Amino acid sequence: MKQRILIVDDDPGIVAAITPSLKAQGYDIAVAHDGDRALALFTQFAPDLVLLDLVMPSVHGIAVCQQIRQQSSTPIIVVSVKGAEADIVTALDNGADDYLVKPFRLRELLARIRAVLRRGRSEQTVIQCADLVIDTSRRLVQRQGQIVSLTPIEYAVLAELVTHRNGVVTARQIVQRVWGPQYIDSTDYVKGVIRRLRVKLEPDPSHPRYILTEPHVGYRFNHSE
Missing domain, CATH: 3.40.50.2300 (Response regulator)
Structure with missing residues:
Protein backbone atom coordinates (compact mmCIF):
# COMPACT_ATOMS: atom_id res chain seq x y z
CA MET A 1 0.00 0.00 0.00
CA ARG A 119 11.94 7.09 12.84
CA GLY A 120 11.17 5.55 16.19
CA ARG A 121 12.97 2.21 15.88
CA SER A 122 14.55 1.10 19.13
CA GLU A 123 15.28 -1.93 21.24
CA GLN A 124 12.25 -3.87 22.44
CA THR A 125 11.74 -3.38 26.14
CA VAL A 126 9.21 -2.30 28.76
CA ILE A 127 10.16 0.38 31.28
CA GLN A 128 7.88 1.33 34.17
CA CYS A 129 8.58 4.34 36.37
CA ALA A 130 5.88 5.19 38.89
CA ASP A 131 2.77 5.87 36.74
CA LEU A 132 4.68 5.97 33.44
CA VAL A 133 4.99 2.87 31.22
CA ILE A 134 7.01 2.77 27.99
CA ASP A 135 6.66 -0.36 25.84
CA THR A 136 9.03 -0.07 22.88
CA SER A 137 7.99 -3.41 21.40
CA ARG A 138 4.48 -1.98 20.90
CA ARG A 139 5.59 1.66 20.56
CA LEU A 140 3.17 2.38 23.39
CA VAL A 141 3.47 5.03 26.11
CA GLN A 142 1.00 5.19 29.00
CA ARG A 143 0.66 7.57 31.92
CA GLN A 144 -1.70 6.76 34.77
CA GLY A 145 -3.10 3.97 32.61
CA GLN A 146 -3.96 6.32 29.73
CA ILE A 147 -2.27 6.14 26.33
CA VAL A 148 -0.11 9.19 25.61
CA SER A 149 -0.18 10.35 21.99
CA LEU A 150 3.34 11.15 20.80
CA THR A 151 4.47 12.34 17.40
CA PRO A 152 7.03 10.12 15.63
CA ILE A 153 9.83 12.53 16.47
CA GLU A 154 8.77 12.77 20.13
CA TYR A 155 8.72 9.00 20.36
CA ALA A 156 12.10 8.71 18.63
CA VAL A 157 13.75 11.09 21.10
CA LEU A 158 12.12 9.35 24.06
CA ALA A 159 13.25 5.98 22.71
CA GLU A 160 16.84 7.25 22.50
CA LEU A 161 16.72 8.34 26.14
CA VAL A 162 15.17 5.05 27.24
CA THR A 163 17.64 2.98 25.20
CA HIS A 164 20.56 4.80 26.85
CA ARG A 165 18.87 5.12 30.24
CA ASN A 166 21.99 4.12 32.16
CA GLY A 167 23.87 7.19 31.00
CA VAL A 168 23.64 10.72 29.70
CA VAL A 169 22.86 11.45 26.05
CA THR A 170 24.07 14.74 24.59
CA ALA A 171 21.87 16.90 22.40
CA ARG A 172 24.28 16.37 19.50
CA GLN A 173 24.02 12.59 19.91
CA ILE A 174 20.23 12.77 19.88
CA VAL A 175 20.24 14.96 16.78
CA GLN A 176 22.62 12.65 14.95
CA ARG A 177 20.71 9.47 15.83
CA VAL A 178 17.19 10.82 15.31
CA TRP A 179 17.49 13.48 12.61
CA GLY A 180 20.74 12.37 10.98
CA PRO A 181 24.38 13.54 10.86
CA GLN A 182 23.56 16.47 8.57
CA TYR A 183 21.68 18.06 11.49
CA ILE A 184 24.55 17.80 13.97
CA ASP A 185 24.48 21.52 14.82
CA SER A 186 20.68 21.80 15.11
CA THR A 187 20.52 21.11 18.84
CA ASP A 188 17.58 23.51 19.27
CA TYR A 189 15.48 20.77 17.67
CA VAL A 190 16.11 18.64 20.74
CA LYS A 191 15.20 21.38 23.22
CA GLY A 192 11.78 21.82 21.64
CA VAL A 193 11.02 18.10 21.66
CA ILE A 194 12.19 17.71 25.26
CA ARG A 195 9.84 20.54 26.30
CA ARG A 196 6.90 18.82 24.60
CA LEU A 197 7.75 15.43 26.11
CA ARG A 198 7.86 16.91 29.59
CA VAL A 199 4.44 18.50 29.12
CA LYS A 200 3.00 15.15 28.06
CA LEU A 201 4.82 12.85 30.49
CA GLU A 202 5.85 14.72 33.61
CA PRO A 203 3.56 15.26 36.62
CA ASP A 204 5.14 18.71 36.90
CA PRO A 205 6.97 19.75 33.68
CA SER A 206 8.76 22.60 35.49
CA HIS A 207 10.29 20.06 37.91
CA PRO A 208 10.85 16.97 35.73
CA ARG A 209 10.97 13.55 37.32
CA TYR A 210 11.71 11.37 34.29
CA ILE A 211 13.54 13.44 31.66
CA LEU A 212 16.35 15.17 33.47
CA THR A 213 18.77 17.81 32.21
CA GLU A 214 22.41 17.32 33.06
CA PRO A 215 23.76 20.90 32.85
CA HIS A 216 26.33 21.46 30.08
CA VAL A 217 26.17 17.75 29.20
CA GLY A 218 22.79 16.56 27.92
CA TYR A 219 19.74 14.61 29.04
CA ARG A 220 19.14 11.51 31.12
CA PHE A 221 16.10 9.29 31.51
CA ASN A 222 15.52 8.67 35.20
CA HIS A 223 14.17 5.11 35.50
CA SER A 224 14.76 4.80 39.24
CA GLU A 225 11.46 6.45 40.17
Whole structure:
Protein backbone atom coordinates (compact mmCIF):
# COMPACT_ATOMS: atom_id res chain seq x y z
CA MET A 1 0.00 0.00 0.00
CA LYS A 2 1.39 3.39 -1.01
CA GLN A 3 2.31 5.85 1.69
CA ARG A 4 0.29 9.06 1.40
CA ILE A 5 1.71 12.59 1.54
CA LEU A 6 -0.41 15.72 1.89
CA ILE A 7 1.27 18.81 0.39
CA VAL A 8 -0.01 22.06 1.91
CA ASP A 9 1.36 25.02 -0.04
CA ASP A 10 -0.18 28.00 -1.85
CA ASP A 11 2.77 28.26 -4.27
CA PRO A 12 1.80 26.34 -7.44
CA GLY A 13 5.43 26.38 -8.56
CA ILE A 14 6.56 24.44 -5.49
CA VAL A 15 3.71 21.97 -5.83
CA ALA A 16 4.45 21.43 -9.52
CA ALA A 17 8.16 20.99 -8.81
CA ILE A 18 7.92 18.33 -6.12
CA THR A 19 4.74 16.38 -6.95
CA PRO A 20 6.11 14.39 -9.94
CA SER A 21 9.22 13.36 -8.01
CA LEU A 22 7.20 12.25 -4.98
CA LYS A 23 4.90 10.22 -7.21
CA ALA A 24 7.93 8.71 -8.94
CA GLN A 25 9.13 7.57 -5.50
CA GLY A 26 5.86 5.69 -5.05
CA TYR A 27 3.99 8.12 -2.81
CA ASP A 28 0.30 8.87 -3.19
CA ILE A 29 -0.16 12.67 -3.22
CA ALA A 30 -2.93 15.10 -2.26
CA VAL A 31 -2.59 18.89 -2.43
CA ALA A 32 -4.17 21.73 -0.46
CA HIS A 33 -3.53 25.39 -1.29
CA ASP A 34 -4.84 26.89 1.97
CA GLY A 35 -5.21 26.00 5.61
CA ASP A 36 -8.94 25.26 5.59
CA ARG A 37 -8.62 22.84 2.70
CA ALA A 38 -5.60 21.26 4.37
CA LEU A 39 -7.56 20.41 7.50
CA ALA A 40 -10.46 19.01 5.48
CA LEU A 41 -8.14 16.90 3.32
CA PHE A 42 -6.24 15.68 6.35
CA THR A 43 -9.40 13.99 7.60
CA GLN A 44 -10.44 12.68 4.18
CA PHE A 45 -7.04 11.61 2.84
CA ALA A 46 -5.51 10.33 6.11
CA PRO A 47 -1.91 11.01 5.06
CA ASP A 48 1.15 9.28 6.45
CA LEU A 49 3.05 12.58 6.31
CA VAL A 50 2.28 16.29 5.81
CA LEU A 51 4.50 18.81 4.00
CA LEU A 52 3.34 22.13 5.41
CA ASP A 53 4.00 25.72 4.35
CA LEU A 54 3.57 28.38 7.02
CA VAL A 55 2.30 31.52 5.30
CA MET A 56 -0.96 30.64 3.55
CA PRO A 57 -4.47 32.01 3.04
CA SER A 58 -7.28 31.41 5.57
CA VAL A 59 -5.35 29.51 8.28
CA HIS A 60 -1.66 30.01 9.12
CA GLY A 61 0.57 26.95 8.96
CA ILE A 62 1.25 27.00 12.71
CA ALA A 63 -2.49 26.86 13.39
CA VAL A 64 -2.81 23.96 10.93
CA CYS A 65 0.02 22.18 12.74
CA GLN A 66 -1.65 22.73 16.11
CA GLN A 67 -5.02 21.44 14.92
CA ILE A 68 -3.46 18.34 13.37
CA ARG A 69 -1.60 17.64 16.60
CA GLN A 70 -4.86 17.79 18.57
CA GLN A 71 -6.08 14.72 16.69
CA SER A 72 -3.08 12.89 15.28
CA SER A 73 0.65 12.11 15.59
CA THR A 74 1.11 12.09 11.80
CA PRO A 75 4.60 13.39 10.92
CA ILE A 76 4.76 17.03 9.77
CA ILE A 77 7.65 18.58 7.87
CA VAL A 78 7.40 22.37 7.62
CA VAL A 79 8.68 23.73 4.30
CA SER A 80 8.92 27.52 4.44
CA VAL A 81 10.83 30.57 3.21
CA LYS A 82 10.98 31.70 6.83
CA GLY A 83 14.36 30.54 8.04
CA ALA A 84 14.91 32.49 11.25
CA GLU A 85 15.72 30.46 14.35
CA ALA A 86 12.58 31.79 16.08
CA ASP A 87 10.38 30.53 13.23
CA ILE A 88 11.98 27.09 13.32
CA VAL A 89 11.70 26.78 17.10
CA THR A 90 8.06 27.94 17.04
CA ALA A 91 7.16 25.32 14.44
CA LEU A 92 8.92 22.53 16.35
CA ASP A 93 7.34 23.61 19.64
CA ASN A 94 3.93 23.41 18.01
CA GLY A 95 4.36 19.85 16.83
CA ALA A 96 6.40 19.89 13.62
CA ASP A 97 8.82 16.99 13.25
CA ASP A 98 11.25 18.70 10.89
CA TYR A 99 11.80 22.05 9.17
CA LEU A 100 13.18 22.71 5.69
CA VAL A 101 13.90 26.21 4.43
CA LYS A 102 13.05 27.20 0.85
CA PRO A 103 14.71 27.05 -1.59
CA PHE A 104 15.79 23.47 -1.02
CA ARG A 105 17.25 20.61 -2.99
CA LEU A 106 14.80 17.91 -3.98
CA ARG A 107 17.19 15.16 -2.87
CA GLU A 108 17.28 16.69 0.63
CA LEU A 109 13.49 16.83 0.80
CA LEU A 110 13.24 13.17 -0.23
CA ALA A 111 15.88 12.20 2.34
CA ARG A 112 14.04 14.02 5.12
CA ILE A 113 10.76 12.38 4.16
CA ARG A 114 12.36 8.94 4.30
CA ALA A 115 14.02 9.75 7.64
CA VAL A 116 10.82 11.01 9.27
CA LEU A 117 8.81 8.02 8.07
CA ARG A 118 11.27 5.47 9.47
CA ARG A 119 11.94 7.09 12.84
CA GLY A 120 11.17 5.55 16.19
CA ARG A 121 12.97 2.21 15.88
CA SER A 122 14.55 1.10 19.13
CA GLU A 123 15.28 -1.93 21.24
CA GLN A 124 12.25 -3.87 22.44
CA THR A 125 11.74 -3.38 26.14
CA VAL A 126 9.21 -2.30 28.76
CA ILE A 127 10.16 0.38 31.28
CA GLN A 128 7.88 1.33 34.17
CA CYS A 129 8.58 4.34 36.37
CA ALA A 130 5.88 5.19 38.89
CA ASP A 131 2.77 5.87 36.74
CA LEU A 132 4.68 5.97 33.44
CA VAL A 133 4.99 2.87 31.22
CA ILE A 134 7.01 2.77 27.99
CA ASP A 135 6.66 -0.36 25.84
CA THR A 136 9.03 -0.07 22.88
CA SER A 137 7.99 -3.41 21.40
CA ARG A 138 4.48 -1.98 20.90
CA ARG A 139 5.59 1.66 20.56
CA LEU A 140 3.17 2.38 23.39
CA VAL A 141 3.47 5.03 26.11
CA GLN A 142 1.00 5.19 29.00
CA ARG A 143 0.66 7.57 31.92
CA GLN A 144 -1.70 6.76 34.77
CA GLY A 145 -3.10 3.97 32.61
CA GLN A 146 -3.96 6.32 29.73
CA ILE A 147 -2.27 6.14 26.33
CA VAL A 148 -0.11 9.19 25.61
CA SER A 149 -0.18 10.35 21.99
CA LEU A 150 3.34 11.15 20.80
CA THR A 151 4.47 12.34 17.40
CA PRO A 152 7.03 10.12 15.63
CA ILE A 153 9.83 12.53 16.47
CA GLU A 154 8.77 12.77 20.13
CA TYR A 155 8.72 9.00 20.36
CA ALA A 156 12.10 8.71 18.63
CA VAL A 157 13.75 11.09 21.10
CA LEU A 158 12.12 9.35 24.06
CA ALA A 159 13.25 5.98 22.71
CA GLU A 160 16.84 7.25 22.50
CA LEU A 161 16.72 8.34 26.14
CA VAL A 162 15.17 5.05 27.24
CA THR A 163 17.64 2.98 25.20
CA HIS A 164 20.56 4.80 26.85
CA ARG A 165 18.87 5.12 30.24
CA ASN A 166 21.99 4.12 32.16
CA GLY A 167 23.87 7.19 31.00
CA VAL A 168 23.64 10.72 29.70
CA VAL A 169 22.86 11.45 26.05
CA THR A 170 24.07 14.74 24.59
CA ALA A 171 21.87 16.90 22.40
CA ARG A 172 24.28 16.37 19.50
CA GLN A 173 24.02 12.59 19.91
CA ILE A 174 20.23 12.77 19.88
CA VAL A 175 20.24 14.96 16.78
CA GLN A 176 22.62 12.65 14.95
CA ARG A 177 20.71 9.47 15.83
CA VAL A 178 17.19 10.82 15.31
CA TRP A 179 17.49 13.48 12.61
CA GLY A 180 20.74 12.37 10.98
CA PRO A 181 24.38 13.54 10.86
CA GLN A 182 23.56 16.47 8.57
CA TYR A 183 21.68 18.06 11.49
CA ILE A 184 24.55 17.80 13.97
CA ASP A 185 24.48 21.52 14.82
CA SER A 186 20.68 21.80 15.11
CA THR A 187 20.52 21.11 18.84
CA ASP A 188 17.58 23.51 19.27
CA TYR A 189 15.48 20.77 17.67
CA VAL A 190 16.11 18.64 20.74
CA LYS A 191 15.20 21.38 23.22
CA GLY A 192 11.78 21.82 21.64
CA VAL A 193 11.02 18.10 21.66
CA ILE A 194 12.19 17.71 25.26
CA ARG A 195 9.84 20.54 26.30
CA ARG A 196 6.90 18.82 24.60
CA LEU A 197 7.75 15.43 26.11
CA ARG A 198 7.86 16.91 29.59
CA VAL A 199 4.44 18.50 29.12
CA LYS A 200 3.00 15.15 28.06
CA LEU A 201 4.82 12.85 30.49
CA GLU A 202 5.85 14.72 33.61
CA PRO A 203 3.56 15.26 36.62
CA ASP A 204 5.14 18.71 36.90
CA PRO A 205 6.97 19.75 33.68
CA SER A 206 8.76 22.60 35.49
CA HIS A 207 10.29 20.06 37.91
CA PRO A 208 10.85 16.97 35.73
CA ARG A 209 10.97 13.55 37.32
CA TYR A 210 11.71 11.37 34.29
CA ILE A 211 13.54 13.44 31.66
CA LEU A 212 16.35 15.17 33.47
CA THR A 213 18.77 17.81 32.21
CA GLU A 214 22.41 17.32 33.06
CA PRO A 215 23.76 20.90 32.85
CA HIS A 216 26.33 21.46 30.08
CA VAL A 217 26.17 17.75 29.20
CA GLY A 218 22.79 16.56 27.92
CA TYR A 219 19.74 14.61 29.04
CA ARG A 220 19.14 11.51 31.12
CA PHE A 221 16.10 9.29 31.51
CA ASN A 222 15.52 8.67 35.20
CA HIS A 223 14.17 5.11 35.50
CA SER A 224 14.76 4.80 39.24
CA GLU A 225 11.46 6.45 40.17
